[in-house]
Amino acid sequence: MRNLSLIVHNLQPENKETPIQFIESDILGPKLFYRRNHFSFPTLTFSNYWLPVNGYVDTPRIFSMQEILKLPARTIKVVLECAGNKRGFFEPKVFGEQWEKGAMSHGYWKGVSLRSFLELVGIKEDSKEVIVEGYDYGKRTDTDRVYSFTRSVPLEKALHPDSIIAYEYNNQPIPFFHGYPLRLIVPNFYAMASVKWIKQITVIDSIYKGPFQSIDYVYYPNKNNDEGAFPVTAMNVNSTIQKPLDREILNTGTHTIKGIAWTGQGSISKVEISTDNGQNWRLANIRNSGPGDYGWFPWSYEWTVNVKGEYTIMAKATDSTNRTQPASPFWNRKGYGYNAYDKITIKVE
Amino acid sequence: MRNLSLIVHNLQPENKETPIQFIESDILGPKLFYRRNHFSFPTLTFSNYWLPVNGYVDTPRIFSMQEILKLPARTIKVVLECAGNKRGFFEPKVFGEQWEKGAMSHGYWKGVSLRSFLELVGIKEDSKEVIVEGYDYGKRTDTDRVYSFTRSVPLEKALHPDSIIAYEYNNQPIPFFHGYPLRLIVPNFYAMASVKWIKQITVIDSIYKGPFQSIDYVYYPNKNNDEGAFPVTAMNVNSTIQKPLDREILNTGTHTIKGIAWTGQGSISKVEISTDNGQNWRLANIRNSGPGDYGWFPWSYEWTVNVKGEYTIMAKATDSTNRTQPASPFWNRKGYGYNAYDKITIKVE
Numbered sequence: 150m151r152n153l154s155l156i157v158h159n160l161q162p163e164n165k166e167t168p169i170q171f172i173e174s175d176i177l178g179p180k181l182f183y184r185r186n187h188f189s190f191p192t193l194t195f196s197n198y199w200l201p202v203n204g205y206v207d208t209p210r211i212f213s214m215q216e217i218l219k220l221p222a223r224t225i226k227v228v229l230e231c232a233g234n235k236r237g238f239f240e241p242k243v244f245g246e247q248w249e250k251g252a253m254s255h256g257y258w259k260g261v262s263l264r265s266f267l268e269l270v271g272i273k274e275d276s277k278e279v280i281v282e283g284y285d286y287g288k289r290t291d292t293d294r295v296y297s298f299t300r301s302v303p304l305e306k307a308l309h310p311d312s313i314i315a316y317e318y319n320n321q322p323i324p325f326f327h328g329y330p331l332r333l334i335v336p337n338f339y340a341m342a343s344v345k346w347i348k349q350i351t352v353i354d355s356i357y358k359g360p361f362q363s364i365d366y367v368y369y370p371n372k373n374n375d376e377g378a379f380p381v382t383a384m385n386v387n388s389t390i391q392k393p394l395d396r397e398i399l400n401t402g403t404h405t406i407k408g409i410a411w412t413g414q415g416s417i418s419k420v421e422i423s424t425d426n427g428q429n430w431r432l433a434n435i436r437n438s439g440p441g442d443y444g445w446f447p448w449s450y451e452w453t454v455n456v457k458g459e460y461t462i463m464a465k466a467t468d469s470t471n472r473t474q475p476a477s478p479f480w481n482r483k484g485y486g487y488n489a490y491d492k493i494t495i496k497v498e
Numbered sequence: 499m500r501n502l503s504l505i506v507h508n509l510q511p512e513n514k515e516t517p518i519q520f521i522e523s524d525i526l527g528p529k530l531f532y533r534r535n536h537f538s539f540p541t542l543t544f545s546n547y548w549l550p551v552n553g554y555v556d557t558p559r560i561f562s563m564q565e566i567l568k569l570p571a572r573t574i575k576v577v578l579e580c581a582g583n584k585r586g587f588f589e590p591k592v593f594g595e596q597w598e599k600g601a602m603s604h605g606y607w608k609g610v611s612l613r614s615f616l617e618l619v620g621i622k623e624d625s626k627e628v629i630v631e632g633y634d635y636g637k638r639t640d641t642d643r644v645y646s647f648t649r650s651v652p653l654e655k656a657l658h659p660d661s662i663i664a665y666e667y668n669n670q671p672i673p674f675f676h677g678y679p680l681r682l683i684v685p686n687f688y689a690m691a692s693v694k695w696i697k698q699i700t701v702i703d704s705i706y707k708g709p710f711q712s713i714d715y716v717y718y719p720n721k722n723n724d725e726g727a728f729p730v731t732a733m734n735v736n737s738t739i740q741k742p743l744d745r746e747i748l749n750t751g752t753h754t755i756k757g758i759a760w761t762g763q764g765s766i767s768k769v770e771i772s773t774d775n776g777q778n779w780r781l782a783n784i785r786n787s788g789p790g791d792y793g794w795f796p797w798s799y800e801w802t803v804n805v806k807g808e809y810t811i812m813a814k815a816t817d818s819t820n821r822t823q824p825a826s827p828f829w830n831r832k833g834y835g836y837n838a839y840d841k842i843t844i845k846v847e
Contacts, residue, residue: 154503157517159743168506244745244845290747291847394508396593398639496593498640 153181158246162186162287163326166251169409170391175255175447179324182254185231185246187298187361188287190326191346198330200266200314204280204351207271214330217261217316224259225311225336226444228411232339232366232381235478235487241372243484250389250491253411255445258334260315264308266350272304276352279307280359281333284346289360300344300366301357302335311336311443314347336443337383337413339486341366369482384413385488386474388420388448388466395493403453408464408491410435411445415469420448426461427476427490433464457497464491502530507595511535511636512675515600518758519740524604524796528673531603534580534595536647536710537636539675540695547679549615549663553629553700556620563679566610566665573608574660574685575793577760581688581715581730584827584836590721592833599738599840602760604794607683609664613657615699621653624703628656630682633695638709649693649715650706651684660685660792663696685792686732686762688834690715718831733762734837735823737769737797737815744842752802757813757840759784760794764818769797775810776825776839782813806846812839 153172155165167183200217203209231252233245246252263279278301286297306312315334316323323329328345335342341361366381388410393399406424410417416437421430433448446466454460467473478489502521504514516532549566552558580601582594595601612628627650635646655661664683665672672678677694684691690710715730737759742748755773759766765786770779782797795815803809816822827838 152509152512153506156505157502157520160501160520163501171506171509242745242843244747247745290749396591396596398593400639494591 155181155184156249156251158248162188163190164246166248167254169251169253169389170394172391176319177254177256178319179327182256182324182327183231183252184326185252185340186285188285191284191286193284193329193346200331200347201349202266202270203349205273205276205354206267206352207273210270212266214316217314217331220261220265222259222261223310223313224257225313225334226257226442227255227334227336228384228443228445229254229340229343230384230387230411232341232485236484238487238489239478239480239484241480243482245484256319258313258315259317259320260313260331260334262310263302263312263314263333263350264310266314267307267352270352272352273354275354276304277355278303278353278357280351280353280357281344282348282351283344284348291364292360296360297348298344298361299357299359300342300361301353301359302333302342306335306338339366339381339384339413341381365483366485367483368479368485370480372482381485384411385486386410386412386414386417386466386468386472387488388464388474388491390462390464390491390493393462393493393495396495398496398498399454401455401457401497403451405449406433406452406462407447407449409445409447410464410466412466412468412472414472416442417446417466418469419467420446421465421467422450422452423463423465424452424454424460427463430465454497459494459496461492461494504530504533505598505600507597511537512539513595515597516603518600518602518738519743521740525668526603526605527668528676531605531673531676532580532601533675534601534689535634537634540633540635542633542678542695549680549696550698551615551619552698554622554625554703555616555701556622559619561615563665566663566680569610569614571608571610572659572662573606574662574683575604575606575791576683576685577733577792577794578603578689578692579733579736579760581690581834585833587836587838588827588829588833590829592831594833605668607662607664607681608666608669609662609680609683611659612651612661612663612682612699613659615663616656616701619701621701622703625653625701626704627652627702627706629700629702629706630693631697631700632693633697640713641709645709646697647693647710648708649691649710650702650708651682651691655684655687688715688730688733688762690730714832715834716832717828717834719829721831730834733760734835735759735761735763735766735815735817735821736837737813737823737840739811739813739840739842742811742842742844745844747845747847748803750804750806750846752800754798755782755801755811756796756798758794758796759813759815761815761817761821763821766795766815767818768816769795770814770816771799771801772812772814773801773803773809776812779814803846808843808845810841810843812841814839
């Protein structure tokens with residue numbers, strides 16, 4: 150791992166992905182945790198951090214870090230995946246960061262259920278959403294106004310005990326680049342929901358329409374109009390081949406094909422591998438992630454190849470709710486949710 | 499630059515490219531110098547380095563570093579470009595490292611003309627080539643034998659005073675990963691000619707047939723046979739757009755399009771930019787690299803755009819020998835010498 154670093158896509162704002170093919174440990178440390186930003190990093194100058202929880206509630210409150218650290222905590226293993234992960238593979242191509250396969254992370258988050266805060270302030274009946282605002286802000290290319298990065302969580306999701314206000318990542322304070330001191334973690338959802346550098350939490354009785362909800366992070370099925378648009382929420386079932394590498398040249402013999410699979414709904418029930426461009430499929434061995442867990446599932450498959458030539462290798466994951474990766478991705482104008490079969494081509498000589 | 503690192507393509511052997519779009523300084527330091535290896539890094543255990551120069555010569559000799567450092571030296575500014583740079587853009591795709599645009603470097607090399615060594619040992623009449631062997635070695639996928647990385651230089655090129663046995667890069671000893679203590683530098687040629695970690699130099703009266711010359715670094719125009727094959731030698735005329743980024747979203751207004759151009763023959767005489775997918779071309783401003791110099795040429799072009807929409811931007815360089823980048827690359831089975839117009843697509847909103 151010492152020999153690896155993030156792959157830069159942009160510096161202003163900073164967008165870098167994980168060299169996912171080379172990740173051997175199951176838990177990703179801060180150094181190789183992808184960075185996805187809409188704006189410059191915020192400058193947090195407070196000497197004491199306070200978390201306001203307000204809006205459509207009985208008793209608005211401001212929580213100190215000391216208070217937060219005393220509340221009952223839980224630790225969950227989570228895949229965070231950028232909604233634009235694998236965007237670079239859409240055909241026709243779309244605009245925006247050309248992420249390959251590494252806009253995702255995997256590790257332990259510890260914090261307090263968002264629900265606990267909502268109970269402490271007492272949300273009013275008819276509350277509909279919980280808005281979480283980050284300290285990061287700036288201009289968008291499509292407007293002249295300044296916006297902060299703010300997203301709402303539907304009430305049902307906000308009340309799920311595993312939606313947490315996290316203060317630790319892998320037993321350490323959250324690294325600055327990933328949301329220090331507090332980050333919302335919404336398991337199962339694409340990572341735009343997991344707002345970094347939380348500034349405040351506001352309960353509302355309406356539907357929030359901020360640009361990171363009403364313009365971005367929306368699936369637009371058509372290139373030239375917004376018909377059929379719907380919001381990006383839970384992660385699609387997905388998998389990535391880590392080894393061999395695409396366009397690698399191998400010898401005849403036995404090779405381990407390995408990778409990871411994950412989903413935003415249930416757990417992974419099987420991963421199938423094809424070494425003949427999708428004609429035949431065989432089950433890979435999966436390392437189970439355990440219940441109550443939102444982690445990825447490492448898998449592997451031993452492949453013996455004696456005939457020289459070119460081979461297209463595919464991986465296809467299925468989850469416990471019977472969602473399966475499709476042969477072709479669902480094309481959408483902003484390039485979210487790519488989850489077609491993962492595919493590489495290698496040559497045996 | 500502090501925020502940048504190499505982009506990994508492989509770890510065994512180590513192959514990493516420069517994030518070339520983000521390079522702002524003209525000279526590349528060791529940290530962002532691409533790494534291209536055929537084998538593991540050699541373990542150099544000698545406490546004293548000696549350079550044998552032997553073969554078809556009057557007086558074979560072994561030079562100490564002390565002797566070498568006393569010989570007349572020259573410093574040259576050189577582009578080193580991997581013959582496989584931009585390989586990932588060939589269609590149909592080819593096998594091997596999928597380099598994008600950053601398998602190249604730019605800096606000052608200091609050393610002694612190879613010619614000086616050849617004069618000191620006295621090459622015999624009818625000498626044809628000079629073999630330079632590196633300390634790196636290993637197995638290839640296509641054979642079971644162990645080979646060192648060894649290449650020959652045609653006598654005419656070996657006698658050119660700017661073909662040097664270098665011991666410094668940018669006024670420092672050559673970094674280990676780039677050939678310490680001695681590296682052959684052959685300006686104008688693709689960088690496979692610039693053998694790292696020199697073990698010995700041997701003059702021969704025949705044509706060398708090592709695999710890095712007779713199998714690799716050969717243009718094979720056909721997918722299924724070797725007809726029409728010819729060796730990879732001088733760099734093609736080429737250019738790369740550094741800014742804007744491919745698939746970037748911009749505002750209306752004035753933007754600087756900038757990049758670099760280089761050639762393995764003469765110097766760059768012009769760079770033309772099209773912002774309408776190749777219909778119209780305008781001259782970019784070039785910063786001249788100066789005579790006696792094998793460096794790249796930074797260029798820039800101010801572009802004012804007031805109409806929203808998608809734009810395909812192209813760069814096309816021409817050198818002083820009238821070679822121009824082609825619209826389509828010369829496809830070859832191993833994917834060398836890609837030099838089609840550089841091309842990006844952006845959106846203005």
